[in-house]
Amino acid sequence: MALNIGVENRGAEFYIVCLDGRLDTATASAFEEKINPLLVPATKTMVLNLEKLIYISSAGLRVIFKIQKALSAHQASFVMTNLQPQIQRVFEIVKALPDTPIFESIEEADRYLDAMQKEELDKQKRSPNA
Amino acid sequence: MRSKSLAFKLAFFILTCSSLIFGAVLGYNYYVSRQLILQNIEASARDLAATTAQKIETVLRSIEEVPETVAESLAEITYDEKTLKQLLHSVVDHNSEIFGSTIAFEPNAFDGSSYYYAPYVYRSGRDLKLNWLGDEDYVYFRLDWYQIPRELKRICWTEPYYDEGGANITISTCSVPFYRWVGNERRFMGVVTADVSLAWLEKMVSGIKIAKTGYAFLVSKNGTFVTHPQKNLIMNETIFSLAEGRHDPLIRKIGRDMVRGRSGFIPLKSLVTDKNVWMAYAPIPTTGWSVAVLFPQDELMADVLRLNQIDALLACLGFVILLVVIILIAKSITKPLRALAYATQDIAKGNWNVELPKPKSADEVGTLTASFIYMKEALAKYVRELTQTTAIKERMESELKIAHDIQMSIVPKTFPPFPERKQFDLYAILEPAREVGGDLYDFFFIDENRLCFVIGDVSGKGVPGSLFMAGTKTLIKSCAKETAGPDAILKKVNGDISSDNDFCMFVTVFCGIFDIRTGEIVYANGGHNPPLLIRKGQNAEFLPGGNGPAVGVVPNAEYTQGSLFLKPGDTLYLYTDGVTEACNEKEELYSEERLRDFLSRNSGKRIKKMVEDTLREIRLYSGAAPQSDDITLLVLRYWGEAGAGPDENEMTLILKNEMSSLAKLESALAEFGKQHGLDGDVLRNINLILEELTVNIISYAYADKTQHDIVVHLEKREGKLGIQIQDDGKPFNPLQVPAPDLDASLEKRPIGGLGIHLVRKLAESVEYQRRDGYNILILKMSV
Known part of the structure; x- marks a missing residue:
């Protein structure tokens, strides 16, 4: 079973990436190739929707770690949603979760991201010189 | 020198040798000729000295005779003045050697009145003059020439002296006393003298020519120089004063010898030329003087030297000619050699058309x-x-x-050969020792339910064996379709082969017919190794009976038939002698016992694995020894009429070391999961474990680029799943890999190295073994 990668672009800075299928040694490189162009400073927010991801191996984890690192370096937000139990278990084993917010659904993630954005705006208002 | 050309070496050594030889010869020649010449010189020098002395002696003797004669006549005759003068005149006039002569009388002895009476006739130019000696200034009685002969009463020669008031030149005087008888008394009357001028003596001695710079000299009995080429020495120096002045004991010794009237020969330095000379000396007895002759060394040796110089010159010329000749000879030798060397270099480059000189x-x-x-x-x-x-x-x-x-x-090579027949499994392999071999196997259904299987070994390997093998195989197949049982098949084949077998080749054949409904096997054995029967869960045993002669040996041979029943799970293992007669490096056979024991140990394995493991075992046993004979294996396992099939609880996967194997792994696991009703999550965990391990092996285990097998074995028993993964890569124990630091911050945490961590976390137990060149990882988990 292969991997389908869907990229939804909500404005220039906001991407929702949906993974459908298996993220393993065979498919990881394709995913990496696809996601690499998005890992630029312009990207401010990325949501990784893993609702339909049924399998992940260390090769897949590697790519996700890469995304985490790249976006964190650009101060961008990165969240994951809809983790299947088996996927969640793998993430727990390699302790990939503490740094990245995980949500049950896209809506929940949206609310979180909106709140974040508001907070950021408030911060800027409070310190106009910044 | 080593790098120099042949011509140089030849010239160098020959010229060095010949110059050494010539130098030695020349040196010896010079030495010997010098010795000879020296001897000659000594002899002739002594001779010359003696001759000169003799000559002077003779002259002096003749001079002595004159005053002696006068003295004798004066003893007898009393001359008057006139006669006396005439006598003197004629003495001087007739004797050219005599410078002057006098007859000196004792006081008043001539006439009783003249106190001094001594007429002296001497030469003055060409004339003769007369001088009367004796006055108050010239009292001749006191002079040596008068006193010494008077006292000695014999003829005497005076030391040379300057005769002042007399001759007024340097002279030496020969004086003879004369006497008269007065009564009985022989009374001394006076002396008769004859003067010899030193100038005359000098002229005489300097007349002796010795080479160019040689000379002679005279010394008196006191050692005073009487004549010498160096005029200042004459009368002024004695040989002793000279030796004193020069601190030369040699000259003093020579002087002593000369004064003592000895003769000798001695080398020394010349006083005149300061060159090395030889000196010979001889006495003149009359006067007690000594004459010496000096020979210049260099002049006398000049000839020898010149001869040697010419010799050396000639030698140099000879060397030049020799050099030219050597170079020409060397060139004539090396030129073709060099041409040969160049041509050979060309040949070495592969150019065979080069013309050699x-x-x-x-x-x-x-x-x-x-x-x-x-x-x-x-x-x-x-x-x-x-x-x-x-x-x-x-x-x-x-x-x-x-x-x-x-x-x-x-030979049929598709396995499983009859996938639709679940009643049995069959696997076979043929590995020729050379490109082609003489082993054969075959299997085919002769009707709906009966499988004929054959294994055989032709006498001989290689091309002849393979041709015979092909013929035999075809023959068996064609016979089997028409003939009733294995014994009849062998009999027919034996008849066909032996009837037209010029090369006396034969083949050992085991032929069996297997009824897949009942598991019955009827078989005949034409001289072949007895197959092994492995009853399920039991040790392997050799199949007895059914033995006949090899096919093609005995015409009209009869073959007996044996039979047995296979129960589900039983295995029949057929092999050729390439297995049991495989040799190790010590030329020890693998043997049937080893094979039987090996199969007993491995009876639970699936038949393909059993065959592959047998081949591996044989290779391990042989070590570096080459495969000596063809190896053929045919294994048959019965599952029963129901077709129990393979053990459903087990699955073995052979994966190639390439990433595409992961897809195969995934689909095989999906199938396994479906069979066993495994939960999706569990299956994905198994998949994850196997993917991580397989990817690791594919990526890191092999240093070469060749294909390798990764064997994955799964076994599900009573809610437990055992996973075994085996590879022949370099030794690697994943359990020794340190766990990644997962608590590190996002920036620092590792991106890779998670696979093995996942495996260890997901499996309940992991165990690593390194065995026979294999990495074996055994994992267990609950399902």
Whole structure:
């Protein structure tokens, strides 16, 4: 079973990436190739929707770690949603979760991201010189 | 020197040797001729000295006789003054050696009145003059020339002296006393003298010519120089004063010898020329003087020296000629050699058409050149032949390769051969020792339910074996379709082969017919190794009975038939002697016992694995020893009429070391999961474990680029799943890999290295073994 990668672009800075299928040694490189162009400073927010991801191996984890690192370096937000139990278990084993917010659904993630954005705006208002 | 040319070496050594030899000869020659000349010189010097002394002696003697005669006549006769003067005049006039002469009387002895009476006639130019000696200033009685003969009463020669008031030149005087008888008394009356001028003596001595710079000199009995080329010495120095002045004891010794009237020969330094001279001296007895002659060394040796110089010059000339000749000879030797060397270099580059120089002479170089020409032609011929042979060999090899492929294609090679028949499994393999071999196996259904299987071994390997094998296989197959049982098949085949078997080849055959409904096997054995029967869960045993002669040996041979029943799970293992007669490096056979024990240990394995493990076992046993005989294995396992099939609880996967194997792994696991009703999550965990391990092995285990098998074995028993993964890569124990630091911050945490961590977390237990060149990882988990 292969991997389908869907990229939804909500404005220039906001991407929702949906993974459908298996993220393993065979498919990881394709995913990496696809996601690499998005890992630029312009990207401010990325949501990784893993609702339909049924399998992940260390090769897949590697790519996700890469995304985490790249976006964190650009101060961008990165969240994951809809983790299947088996996927969640793998993430727990390699302790990939503490740094990245995980949500049950896209809506929940949206609310979180909106709140974040508001907070950021408030911060800027409070310190106009910044 | 080592790097110099042959011409240089030849010239250097020959010229060095010959100059050494010539130098030695020249030196010896010089030494000997010098010795000879020296001897001659000594003899002639002594001779010359003696002769000169003799000559002077003679002259002096003749001078002595004159006053002696006068003295004798004066003893007898009393002359008057006039006669006396005439006598003196004639004495001087007739004796050219005599400078002057006097007859000196005792006081008043001549006439009683003249106190002094001594008429002296001497030479003055060409004339003779008369002088009367004796007055108050010239009291001649007191002078040596008068006193000494008077006292000694004999003839005397005075030391040379300057006769002042007399001759007024330097002279030496010979005085003879004369006497008269007065009564009985012989009374001394006076002396008769004859003066010899030193100038005259000098003229006489200097007349002796010795070479160019040689000379002679006279010394008186006191050692005073009487004559000498150096005029200032004359009368002024004695030989002793000279020795004193020069602190030369040698001259003093010579002086002593001369004064004592001895003769001798001695080398010394000349006083005149300051050169090395030889001096010979001899006494003049009359006066007690001594004469010496000096020979200049260099002049006398000049001839020898010149001769040697000419010799050396000639030698140099000779060396130059020798050098030219040597160089020419060396060139004539090295020129063809050099040409040969260049040509040989060309040949070494593979240019066989190079013309070697023609041998011009029959000497060693000529022989060498001829040998080279011969060698070149022989080599060219050899290379041509080798090229041809290689081409032929390559063609043969390629044909043999094709023959190998053909042979492999005439034995069935698709496994499982009858996938629709679940009643049994069959696996076979043929590994020729060379490209083609003489082993054979075959299996085919002769009707709906009966499988005929054959294994055989032709006497002989290689091409003859393979041809015979192909014929035999076809023959068996065609006979089997028409004939009732294995014994009849063998009998028919034996008859066909032995009837037309000029080469006396034969084949050992085991032929069986297997009824897949009942598990019954009827078989006949034509001299073949007894197969092994492995009853399920039991040790392997050799199948007894059914033995007959090898096929093709005995015409009309009869074969007996044996039979047995296989129960589900039983295995029949057929092999050729390539297995049991495989040798190790010590030439020890693998043996049937070892095979039986090996199979007993491995009876639970699936038959393909059993076959592969047998081959591996044989290779391990042989070590570096080459495979000596063809190896063929045929294994049959019965599952029963129901077709129990393979053990459903087990699955073995052979994966190639390439990433595409992961897809195969995934689909095989999906199938396994479906069979066993495994939960999706569990299955994905198994998949994850196996993917991580397989990817690791594919990526890191192999240093070479060749294909390798990764064997994955799954076994599900009573809610537990055992996973075994095995590879023949380099030793690697994943359990020794340190766990990644997962608590590190996002920036620092590792991106890789998570696979093994996941495996260890997901499996309940992991165990690593390294066995027989395999990495074996055994994992267990609950399902």
